[in-house]
Amino acid sequence: MATYDAKLINQAIDSVVEKHSPRGNRIGWLMIASIFVEAWDLYSISFVLIFLEKIYHPSSWLLGMVGAAVQGGAVIGAVVGGWLTDRLGRRTVFLGTMLMFFVVGIAQAFSPNMGVLTVLRFILGIPLGMDIANGYTYIMESVQRGHRDVMGNRWQFVFAVGEVFSIAVVLLFLVLHVPYGPMWRVILGLSGVWALILFFLRRELPETVIWLIQKGRFKEAKRTAEEMYGDDLDMLPDEDVEVPEVHLGGFLREIRKDRTRWRASIFGWIAGFMQSSEFSTFGFYLPVLFVLLGVSDVTTTDFITLLIYLVAVISGWVGPALVLKIGQRKLSMYGFGIVFVALIGAAVAIFAKALIILPIAAAVMLWGHYWDAENVMTIPSMVAPARYRGTASGFSYIWVKIPGFLSTFLYPKFFDAIGKGGATLFTAIFPLIGLLAAIFILPEVYRFKGES
Template identity: 55%
Template sequence: MLVAANSQSAMDNAVRHLVTRYNPKGNRIGWLMMASILVEAWDLYSIAFVLIFIKQQFNPDPLLLGLAAAGTQGGALVGALVGGWLSDKIGRRIMFLATMILFIILALTQAFVTSVAWLVVVRFLLGVPLGSDISNGYTYIMDSMRSGEREVMGNRWQFMFAVGEVLTLAIIAVFLIAEMSPELVWRVTLGLGALPALIILIMRHDLPETAVWLVRRGRFKEAKRVSHEMFGDSLEMLPNEDVTVPKASTTAFLADIRKDPIRWRATLYGWIACFCQGSEFSTFAFYLPVLFVMVGVSSILGTNLVTMLLYVIAAIAGWVGPMLTPKIGHRGIGIAGFGIVFVSLLVAAWALYTQNTILLPFAAAAMLWGHYWDASNCMTIPTVVAKPEYRGTASGFAYMFVKLPSFLAIFLFPALFTAIGQAGATLFVAIFPLVGLLAAIFILPEIYGYEHD
């Protein structure tokens, strides 16, 4: 039967009851969701570190090589939208298991491709579960942890990305020191992404569906059972029979967030911040060659080690930012992060214009620190303010705004960089953190500890 008014009230009470209570298992689930980002960091960015070997072997045209690098970003754009919607429609657990299985199959497949064209196809397909897993992971975190703590956990995603990048670079450095053949280096590096995915799949296998999603789908019997197993709480406010609930839709999500000005402003900021941080980070790679030349790095191994050092700094920033969130709030993290990036880029532009390039490595390190702050909560904010029945869709929409600039920058920014030079391009990139800073100041309401009525 369709959900009645008393059942709707019971659903609201049960969800409020779940999200305001704490259990250590919720924290465990949060870390398990974060662990999957290591896999994503490996699959998304390992290609950048081995692209030189792929180019040496196949010598493809620049467009095809660019598609190989950008393929996962394009696939992730599709996966974010489709995966988030499916997470709301068919459940969090089945989507998690499906994405990990696809991770394993496609990561192994890319290690055996016979041409760059096939690599492009496989990496695009690989991007679909990558984008889906991010949006799905955030719904699990928001469903399983209480307000405040779930936001700190959600803000750790950039820390996990940095750790994944450091691990990738460290393993590639070992391969280079061992004098492994170039072909073997790139094939093993890409294929190794299947190993952590397999470990996480095994760890996730017995993870139940979230009680919050089951409540919102009207599956009260299963929700009561899962809540009892997870939290020792049988949700007595729920009736002992299931009800039929109208299915959520994307249009319903977009209409719903406009009803509440707090949720709308927070969501709008999340979209803007996702696009701005994605743009500033995607263009950062164009500064790395300048840095390498300045510090006298010319070998592939040296490049790997210097890049690894930069991401160690990023990992520290990614850990510190979430710890400060309860003290300075989401607005504080956003303002500080975008502000640091904006000032760093102005300093970098001045250094390039005046040939005081000794300042550039310090400006780049500061930029990376600020980026790992301003990017930390851009996914958390839209997901935490969304109603539970729309969380997957909300997370997928937000991640779309991360992947879109990441995909476009690979094709558009090199031409701009060549046309207006390093200093001019640096000033252009500064537009993105400036927009993010203004959005944090004037659009974002403080929503740390936000709970639905």
């Protein structure tokens, strides 16, 4: 057996990251496509809560917990999924999460009561968190340097598509006068169908060349690299080597050795918390906004929401393309800045009772949000050493899901306590902190190149 050589491994990994492969791009899109399943699971519930309330008459606490449960499960899934991704491999975890999505997603549709639904949605959040951690690892190791920045940032575009699609399905059911009982079961159960489709699309995915190299499985790495990139990695020996196992505790020590890695990671964690907080709180606020305008009909409310999220779809597509011209740092600055201004404008409109401005402010806010949220997973995953990339992606996603859980669960009570205008002003704190972090903490990391 050949001798372990860290410099040789780094040389091979750097060679792979610089190469373009159409198959690698396809893998990247398959990873991004899984965000559709997450978007459906996260946000379809928000459009059926009104039906659940009419059928089961739950307490406000139980209703909030049903909406937030999947976020709580995702925190656990992000931690476990990141560790398993580095330990067992990208492919094993990736296929496993889709099977879990399918089983638990379908099971939601057969929940006998709100309590069981809450438990199932918490369990559903576990593969959700695992999939994001694993998917970003796949993107960073399958797509060429420079292009992986763009591919990673596309997750918000697919999020917006998932949200629009879920609203459209609810609207269709309402127009067809489908009873509330069957409606919520079909809508939530559809997540299992989407997961099954993705499972079949992914079933022949190869393991990433970079993970195989890191694990010393050189023979398989050389064969896979030849198939994907036309490069047999001739710098590596034709036999496997024993590579020392990495430990979870070494992750933070490793990224602190490099100033750029450390500052970029810290920014990712801060920005993830802030963008999730601004969205989860304002996401709750949108239905109230329409009530203020005198819109009480469910169908009309969903239609207006659909129009606003179409703006988010456009923003989610434009943002990644801008990275090629302005970089990651300016994209974050512009995104958080737009959200901050939009929320201040919304607060002023509420206090001045100029309520016609609120839908415009909501659309502007979402435009900025889909820029500031795009790179909070891309940046920490991209700058992480390859041997800790799954762990880095999972750790970063924790900072997205914790505020998502807390905001969804607690914000309705907070909203009632301080009023509509005060709540909107308070929400503006989140993008302001994100903007300051982008200005003073984030270095430009577009096309980042560091030792693996």
